[in-house]
Structure formats: C-alpha cells, structure tokens
Amino acid sequence: MSNQHHPDTGRSSWITPFNVVAFIIVLIGLYLTYLRFTGGLAAITNLDDNYPWGIWISFDLLCGVALAAGGYTTAAACYVFGIHKYHAAVRPAVLTAFLGYALVVFALHYDVGQPWRLAYPIFVQPGTTSVLYEVGLCVFLYLTVLFLEWLPAPLEALKLKRVRNIMIKLTFVLTVFGIILSTMHQSSLGALYLILPSKMHPLWFSSHLPIYFFISSMFAGLSMVIFESTLSHRWYHKKMDKEHLEGTPHVTFGFAKAAAWIMGGYFFIKFFGVVLNANWAYLPTFYGMIFSLEMLGFVALPALLYAKGVRTRNIKLIRWTAVLAVLGIIFNRFNVSLVAYNYHLPSEDKYFPHIGEIGITIFVVTVGLILFKVIGNNTPIFYEHPDYKGSH
Amino acid sequence: MNRRKFLGAVGAAGLTVAGAGKVLAADKQVTGASIKGVKGLPDSYAVLFDCNRCIGCRQCEDACNYEQNLPEPDVDFWDTGVFERRRRTDWKTYTIVNQYDDKPPGAGQLYRKTQCMHCMEPACASSCFVRAFAKRHDGAVTYDAKMCVGCRYCMMACPFNIPAYEYHIASDPLVTKCTFCEHRLEKDEEPACVEICPTRAMEFGTRQEMLREARRRIVEKPDSYVEHIYGEHEMGGTNWLYLSPVPFEQVGMRMDLGTKAAGEFTSGALGGVPLITALWPVFLVGAYAIAKRKEKYAKEDRDKYVSQLIAQAGPEAGRRLAERLSKTEKLDKAAIEEEVRKALDEAAAKTEREGH
Structure with missing residues (x-):
C-alpha cells in the first residue's frame, strides 16, 4: 500500500520539508516491517502474554476507527438530514474516512500473527459469537462502502462519466449503509471489552461501553472534520473552489455546535455510569484522577469551548478545540484499552510500547498523510469538477 | 372476574411457575x-x-x-x-x-x-x-x-x-x-x-x-x-x-x-445487531423523508407567495399598460411584453428581499 506511493516523495525535484520527513519515516517503517516479518512480533513489540494488545490496537484500531467517523457523520448530515450547506465537506470527510479505514486494515497486518489468514473469519470459518467477528465484518463492508462513496472523485478525474453518474445515484443508499455499519462497529469496538470485566477497572468498564464508544465516535468524527479542514486549507487553499471556501465556515460552526451538544450528552451518560455503578469510591484514587482528567479536561472543557466558539463566532478557538477533542478521544481509547485493562497487575508487569511499535504507528499515519496529499492533488476533492458543476 | 382479579390471577400464576422452576433446579444434582x-x-x-x-x-x-x-x-x-x-x-x-x-x-x-x-x-x-x-x-x-x-x-x-x-x-x-x-x-x-x-x-x-x-x-x-x-x-x-x-x-x-x-457478557451487545439493521433504515429513511418534505413545503409556500405577488402586481401593470395605450393609442405587442417582464422582476425582487 505504501510502496506504490512513497517513491513520489523521494523525487529530488520535490524536496520540501514534508516530503523529506515523510521519506525518512517511510524508510524507517519499511525497515521495521522487515524486522517484524522476519523476527516475529517480539522483534519490535513489547507485547507479552498479559498484554496481547498494545498500541497497535489502542491507537491504530480504536483511535483510527473513531477518528475516521467523520465519513458517516458528514454524509448523514448532508444526504440524510438534508443540510446541503455541508456538501463541500463530504468529499474530504469521505476521503479521510476511506484512508483511515484502509490504514486500520493495513496496520492490522502487523498486529495479527498470521495476516495472510485475515480473511478467514469472513470467508472460511466465521465465529459469529465473537464481537471481533462483528467488528471485522463491519469494517470490511464499510471499507467497501467508503470506497464506493469515494469513487466518483477519481471517476470524474478519469472522465468516466457514465460510471460516475451511476455511482452518484447510489449516494443515498451508500450513506444509509455506511451509517448502519458505523453504528455497529463503532459500538462493537467498545463491546470488545465487555467479555473481560474482571480485567477492567470499574471506572471504565460498563455494560454501556458500546454506547459510550458510539456516541463518542460522533463527536470524534465531527472534530476530525474540523481539524482536517484546518490542515486542508493550508495545503489546498489554491485548489479550493468558491463552494468549498464559502462552505467551510458553515461546516466549522455547524459541526462545533453539534459536537458541543453531543459531548454534553456524552458527559452526562458517563456521569450516570459512575452513579449507577456506585463508583464514587474510586474517584479519589490514581485511576480516579485519570478518569476525572478525561471527563473534565477532555470532554467537558472542549464541549464548553466549542459552545463559546460558536457563540462568539471564534473560528480559531473552534479549531484549537477540535485538536483538544481529538486528543481527548485518543486519551479515552488508551484509558479503556491500556490503563483500565489489567489495572490489578503490579506495575513491573505492565506494558509500555516498544519504540518499534511507535515507529510503525507513525509510519502508518505518515502513509495516510502521503496518500491524502496525492489523492487531494489529483482528484476533485476540494473543488467541483468543471464538468459536473452543481450536479449534486 | 373483573380486570383487577384477572391481573392478580395472572401474576399469581407467574409466581407459581417461577417457584416451580426453583424447586426443580434445587432437585437436580448441582x-x-x-x-x-x-x-x-x-x-x-x-x-x-x-x-x-x-x-x-x-x-x-x-x-x-x-x-x-x-x-x-x-x-x-x-x-x-x-x-x-x-x-x-x-x-x-x-x-x-x-x-x-x-x-x-x-x-x-x-x-x-x-x-x-x-x-x-x-x-x-x-x-x-x-x-x-x-x-x-x-x-x-x-x-x-x-x-x-x-x-x-x-x-x-x-x-x-x-x-x-x-x-x-x-x-x-x-x-x-x-x-x-x-x-x-x-x-x-x-x-x-x-x-x-x-x-x-x-x-x-x-x-x-x-x-x-x-x-x-x-x-x-x-x-x-x-x-x-x-x-x-x-x-x-x-x-x-x-x-x-x-x-x-x-x-x-x-x-x-x-x-x-463469558459469552453472556457479550450476548446483549451482539443482540443489538439485528435491531440496528432493522430499525436504522426506517429511522434514516424517515429522517430523509422529513427533510425532503420540509423542503417541498418550503418551496410550495414560496411559489404560492410569488404567484400572489404577481397577481397583486397585475392590476398595477395593467394600469401602466392602459396609460401607455391611451398615449400612443397603438397596440404595441413589444410594449406589453416589456411591462409584464418588469412586473415579474419587481415581484421576484420583492420576494427575495423578504426571503432574507
């Protein structure tokens, strides 16, 4: 996946800071890949029998999927709820989601022991009692849906008008499919942890974990769209057409408002979780501190800042809040999968990622950025193709 | 048997069944x-x-x-x-x-x-x-x-x-x-x-x-x-x-x-799958239909308003037309069309102003 595009970054005529750094990261990533597939997982990970899942699951899978939620939220707002002003945001969001999911699947090839069997659960012997099966099936199907949703852009660039028009007709059906599949696997990622209550800290374990994961994926996706548009305006400002440039403030304010409301609701259902499970006694402990930091610093605070940003029409504040909210999602997913998990183990038995694991994660994110740049530069993502102006 | 008695009887029967289950369970070798x-x-x-x-x-x-x-x-x-x-x-x-x-x-x-x-x-x-x-x-x-x-x-x-x-x-x-x-x-x-x-x-x-x-x-x-x-x-x-x-x-x-x-911890969440698959399309298509219908009604209202304005503008345009006719005493087809166009433009401009 990386191999077909990384040589682009190496062309000497393209020497820019981004390309140089990306090139170096890709080289390191390829070397780590070599180590991983010749020396086994032990060569570049600190995974052990007590910690079978490390940051490749916490970040690459859990955060990757949550942060790619912008695809379904944006498409839902525009095509299902009929807020056409968000139309310009759909293509970048769908592209981000498509690349996000593709990279999740790519990263899983490093994590599972025998990646050549990754399709077994779907095509050879499905284990339908497993939550992971549901996750796998939904991610597989949703990746296909996202590919089809993204397809009109390259088809326009390739001037394949008839196929492109057929794909456009499928937009609504694909959007509905996408929302159903996202609802299921976003929540299932939380449901993965339901089977191990004895290993999870009570502050994060709840039978409502699937609901927490689903609700938080919504504002993760909205925040990611705001954050991504900030980056895109740096890279692609010249490419953007009038619709895109005029649509961006609508998207930023609208999404910030929605995120503020959803985060408020999320804060309260999490709070009710503490009340229902009578977890008050854990709050003054070390884990309680982390939990409170997560809830106050990374949910309540960004919710309020979003609300303030919308009221005072402060686009800069909203953009920084989006960064805070994205970090909050990462913090939450790490807390569930690494801090709460195995909380009872003595500290010397706990896991800290190997430099190689961090390296592969950075490599995967970099590959995503490179692909986003290449695709954003070569297909109508930030502007409407002249042949199809206003044809949506 | 009135309603209250009937409900009471149903409840008692339920309790009996539950109780019987307990006895049976205790009877079995554990x-x-x-x-x-x-x-x-x-x-x-x-x-x-x-x-x-x-x-x-x-x-x-x-x-x-x-x-x-x-x-x-x-x-x-x-x-x-x-x-x-x-x-x-x-x-x-x-x-x-x-x-x-x-x-x-x-x-x-x-x-x-x-x-x-x-x-x-x-x-x-x-x-x-x-x-x-x-x-x-x-x-x-x-x-x-x-x-x-x-x-x-x-x-x-x-x-x-x-x-x-x-x-x-x-x-x-x-x-x-x-x-x-x-x-x-x-x-x-x-x-x-x-x-x-x-x-x-x-x-x-x-x-x-x-x-x-x-x-x-x-x-x-x-x-x-x-x-x-x-x-x-x-x-x-x-x-x-x-x-x-x-x-x-x-x-x-x-x-x-x-x-x-262990399987019981996840069965509830997995049971949500058919529920979402069945209900989400209904909700989503419903939301879509509501949004579409709102758009349709808004458009209908606007069209109605525009035709009203045109109708109101009609006599005015007719008066101006009559004045002009009396001046020239000639039926100028082009002039009539010009007046109708003006009236329509005025009406459209008025709608736009009020629409904002």
Missing part, C-alpha cells in the same frame, strides 16, 4: 452451572486438584513438557528457585506450580498448579472470530492451529490468563495452552500430569464424580478445607476443580469472577 444456557457436561472428564496434597515437586510440569513435546525448560524441573516468583503459563509451559506461603522456596506447604481450567462455556471459544477453539464432550477445550489468525482476543478474554503466544515466531506463531491431553482422553486415559503426581493431588474422573468427591472431602475434614469448590460455578463452571485449605484468593484464584459464562 452438576452443571446453575445458569441458563450452560447445561453442564456431567459425564465429561474433570480433574479435582487439592491444594492440601500438593508438595510442589513439579513432576507434573516435567510430565507435561515430555508429553507435549515442549522445548527444554529455562531451569531444570528439580530447581526450587523458580518458587521465588509467581509464574504464569507461556509458550513452552502449559502448566506451572506456584508456591503461596512465605516459607523458603520449595520448603513451603501451600502450592497450587495452574493450567487451562477447561471452562464449560469457554471465553476463548466465545471470543474467537474463526472458531479455532471448541469445547469437546469429553471436557477438553481444543485449539485448531490451522484456523488461528493470531488476533489474540482469546488471551484478552480468558479470565484465568491461560493462553500464551509465540511472539518470537515470524512465520506461523500460535496460541498455546494446556490441551487436557486430549489425545489421552480419547483413549479414556488420564492426563500426563495427573498420572505422574506422587501424592494424588489430582484426581481424575467424570465431573459429577469429582464434585461428589470434593464434597465428601469437605464434609469429612471440614477443618482442612474452605467450604467452596472452585470451578463448580466460576465463569459458568470449569472441568478443573480446586479444593483449598485457605481462602482461594490466597492461592492466587480470583473469587470475584462471578458465575456467568
């Missing part, structure tokens, strides 16, 4: 787990481990290593130095013995053997997305190496921390765990570790027999045992059962696992 769905396998093989009898000789570890063709151990099996720390199962040890008292390593009186508990409703089997794990009727929880993808969710799910992984192998790493010597069970032979045990710390038989034996020991020597058979109900029941002279937490066994089988 061999299986007492929860719904786990029927229990009373005739499956089981092992009863008695902490009172184990002397920490580690011959079971040796026998397991030999029987399963495992690699050479890091430390010899007679080396008591291993008791200095708590060990767990790994890729080259399917079973281990730990010491749980403060006496010098190897000179203690409280040891316990750890291996796969062979749950009746195994978490590993429930969590495996390729069904690589299976519970056999003879009691063994088996692993199919040809299916395993290596996702290691079984290791996450196992409440007893048993499955281990061959992290050091690049080409075909596998999950490893005690097999209950399934090849021996097929011949109705006891597992290698049970066979070699010099103190009969392990007893082999059907699960029903082992539960009876455990109860007999507790009844005969109440001072030597805590009154609990570990594994009778834990996580829906297991085929390895434990007796201990001290509370089970003191021999490293968690008492807070509960009696629910």
Whole structure:
C-alpha cells in the first residue's frame, strides 16, 4: 500500500520539508516491517502474554476507527438530514474516512500473527459469537462502502462519466449503509471489552461501553472534520473552489455546535455510569484522577469551548478545540484499552510500547498523510469538477 | 372476574411457575452451572486438584513438557528457585506450580498448579472470530492451529490468563495452552500430569464424580478445607476443580469472577445487531423523508407567495399598460411584453428581499 506511493516523495525535484520527513519515516517503517516479518512480533513489540494488545490496537484500531467517523457523520448530515450547506465537506470527510479505514486494515497486518489468514473469519470459518467477528465484518463492508462513496472523485478525474453518474445515484443508499455499519462497529469496538470485566477497572468498564464508544465516535468524527479542514486549507487553499471556501465556515460552526451538544450528552451518560455503578469510591484514587482528567479536561472543557466558539463566532478557538477533542478521544481509547485493562497487575508487569511499535504507528499515519496529499492533488476533492458543476 | 382479579390471577400464576422452576433446579444434582444456557457436561472428564496434597515437586510440569513435546525448560524441573516468583503459563509451559506461603522456596506447604481450567462455556471459544477453539464432550477445550489468525482476543478474554503466544515466531506463531491431553482422553486415559503426581493431588474422573468427591472431602475434614469448590460455578463452571485449605484468593484464584459464562457478557451487545439493521433504515429513511418534505413545503409556500405577488402586481401593470395605450393609442405587442417582464422582476425582487 505504501510502496506504490512513497517513491513520489523521494523525487529530488520535490524536496520540501514534508516530503523529506515523510521519506525518512517511510524508510524507517519499511525497515521495521522487515524486522517484524522476519523476527516475529517480539522483534519490535513489547507485547507479552498479559498484554496481547498494545498500541497497535489502542491507537491504530480504536483511535483510527473513531477518528475516521467523520465519513458517516458528514454524509448523514448532508444526504440524510438534508443540510446541503455541508456538501463541500463530504468529499474530504469521505476521503479521510476511506484512508483511515484502509490504514486500520493495513496496520492490522502487523498486529495479527498470521495476516495472510485475515480473511478467514469472513470467508472460511466465521465465529459469529465473537464481537471481533462483528467488528471485522463491519469494517470490511464499510471499507467497501467508503470506497464506493469515494469513487466518483477519481471517476470524474478519469472522465468516466457514465460510471460516475451511476455511482452518484447510489449516494443515498451508500450513506444509509455506511451509517448502519458505523453504528455497529463503532459500538462493537467498545463491546470488545465487555467479555473481560474482571480485567477492567470499574471506572471504565460498563455494560454501556458500546454506547459510550458510539456516541463518542460522533463527536470524534465531527472534530476530525474540523481539524482536517484546518490542515486542508493550508495545503489546498489554491485548489479550493468558491463552494468549498464559502462552505467551510458553515461546516466549522455547524459541526462545533453539534459536537458541543453531543459531548454534553456524552458527559452526562458517563456521569450516570459512575452513579449507577456506585463508583464514587474510586474517584479519589490514581485511576480516579485519570478518569476525572478525561471527563473534565477532555470532554467537558472542549464541549464548553466549542459552545463559546460558536457563540462568539471564534473560528480559531473552534479549531484549537477540535485538536483538544481529538486528543481527548485518543486519551479515552488508551484509558479503556491500556490503563483500565489489567489495572490489578503490579506495575513491573505492565506494558509500555516498544519504540518499534511507535515507529510503525507513525509510519502508518505518515502513509495516510502521503496518500491524502496525492489523492487531494489529483482528484476533485476540494473543488467541483468543471464538468459536473452543481450536479449534486 | 373483573380486570383487577384477572391481573392478580395472572401474576399469581407467574409466581407459581417461577417457584416451580426453583424447586426443580434445587432437585437436580448441582452438576452443571446453575445458569441458563450452560447445561453442564456431567459425564465429561474433570480433574479435582487439592491444594492440601500438593508438595510442589513439579513432576507434573516435567510430565507435561515430555508429553507435549515442549522445548527444554529455562531451569531444570528439580530447581526450587523458580518458587521465588509467581509464574504464569507461556509458550513452552502449559502448566506451572506456584508456591503461596512465605516459607523458603520449595520448603513451603501451600502450592497450587495452574493450567487451562477447561471452562464449560469457554471465553476463548466465545471470543474467537474463526472458531479455532471448541469445547469437546469429553471436557477438553481444543485449539485448531490451522484456523488461528493470531488476533489474540482469546488471551484478552480468558479470565484465568491461560493462553500464551509465540511472539518470537515470524512465520506461523500460535496460541498455546494446556490441551487436557486430549489425545489421552480419547483413549479414556488420564492426563500426563495427573498420572505422574506422587501424592494424588489430582484426581481424575467424570465431573459429577469429582464434585461428589470434593464434597465428601469437605464434609469429612471440614477443618482442612474452605467450604467452596472452585470451578463448580466460576465463569459458568470449569472441568478443573480446586479444593483449598485457605481462602482461594490466597492461592492466587480470583473469587470475584462471578458465575456467568463469558459469552453472556457479550450476548446483549451482539443482540443489538439485528435491531440496528432493522430499525436504522426506517429511522434514516424517515429522517430523509422529513427533510425532503420540509423542503417541498418550503418551496410550495414560496411559489404560492410569488404567484400572489404577481397577481397583486397585475392590476398595477395593467394600469401602466392602459396609460401607455391611451398615449400612443397603438397596440404595441413589444410594449406589453416589456411591462409584464418588469412586473415579474419587481415581484421576484420583492420576494427575495423578504426571503432574507
């Protein structure tokens, strides 16, 4: 996946800071890949029998999927709820989601022991009692849906008008499919942890974990769209057409408002979780501190800042809040999968990622950025193709 | 019978049925787990481990290593130095013995053997997305190496921390765990570790027999045992059962696992799948239809307003037209069209102003 595009970054005529750094990261990533597939997982990970899942699951899978939620939220707002002003945001969001999911699947090839069997659960012997099966099936199907949703852009660039028009007709059906599949696997990622209550800290374990994961994926996706548009305006400002440039403030304010409301609701259902499970006694402990930091610093605070940003029409504040909210999602997913998990183990038995694991994660994110740049530069993502102006 | 009486009767009938269920459950031999769905396998093989009898000789570890063709151990099996720390199962040890008292390593009186508990409703089997794990009727929880993808969710799910992984192998790493010597069970032979045990710390038989034996020991020597058979109900029941002279937490066994089988923790969430698949399209198409209809009504309202304005502008345009006609007294077709166009433009401009 990386191999077909990384040589682009190496062309000497393209020497820019981004390309140089990306090139170096890709080289390191390829070397780590070599180590991983010749020396086994032990060569570049600190995974052990007590910690079978490390940051490749916490970040690459859990955060990757949550942060790619912008695809379904944006498409839902525009095509299902009929807020056409968000139309310009759909293509970048769908592209981000498509690349996000593709990279999740790519990263899983490093994590599972025998990646050549990754399709077994779907095509050879499905284990339908497993939550992971549901996750796998939904991610597989949703990746296909996202590919089809993204397809009109390259088809326009390739001037394949008839196929492109057929794909456009499928937009609504694909959007509905996408929302159903996202609802299921976003929540299932939380449901993965339901089977191990004895290993999870009570502050994060709840039978409502699937609901927490689903609700938080919504504002993760909205925040990611705001954050991504900030980056895109740096890279692609010249490419953007009038619709895109005029649509961006609508998207930023609208999404910030929605995120503020959803985060408020999320804060309260999490709070009710503490009340229902009578977890008050854990709050003054070390884990309680982390939990409170997560809830106050990374949910309540960004919710309020979003609300303030919308009221005072402060686009800069909203953009920084989006960064805070994205970090909050990462913090939450790490807390569930690494801090709460195995909380009872003595500290010397706990896991800290190997430099190689961090390296592969950075490599995967970099590959995503490179692909986003290449695709954003070569297909109508930030502007409407002249042949199809206003044809949506 | 009035309505209130009828409802009362229904309630009483419900209570009777529930009560009857309880009596029946109590009547049955408590061999299986007492929860719904786990029927229990009373005739499956089981092992009863008695902490009172184990002397920490580690011959079971040796026998397991030999029987399963495992690699050479890091430390010899007679080396008591291993008791200095708590060990767990790994890729080259399917079973281990730990010491749980403060006496010098190897000179203690409280040891316990750890291996796969062979749950009746195994978490590993429930969590495996390729069904690589299976519970056999003879009691063994088996692993199919040809299916395993290596996702290691079984290791996450196992409440007893048993499955281990061959992290050091690049080409075909596998999950490893005690097999209950399934090849021996097929011949109705006891597992290698049970066979070699010099103190009969392990007893082999059907699960029903082992539960009876455990109860007999507790009844005969109440001072030597805590009154609990570990594994009778834990996580829906297991085929390895434990007796201990001290509370089970003191021999490293968690008492807070509960009696629910692992699969029950996720069945609710998985049950949501058909619900979402069925309801979401209805809600989403509904939301879409509502949005569309609103747009349609808004458009209708606007069109109506525009035609009203045109109608209002009509007489005005007609008056101007008449004035002009009277001046020229000539019917100029072009002039009429010009006036109509003006009137329409005015109306449209007015709508736009008011629309904003």
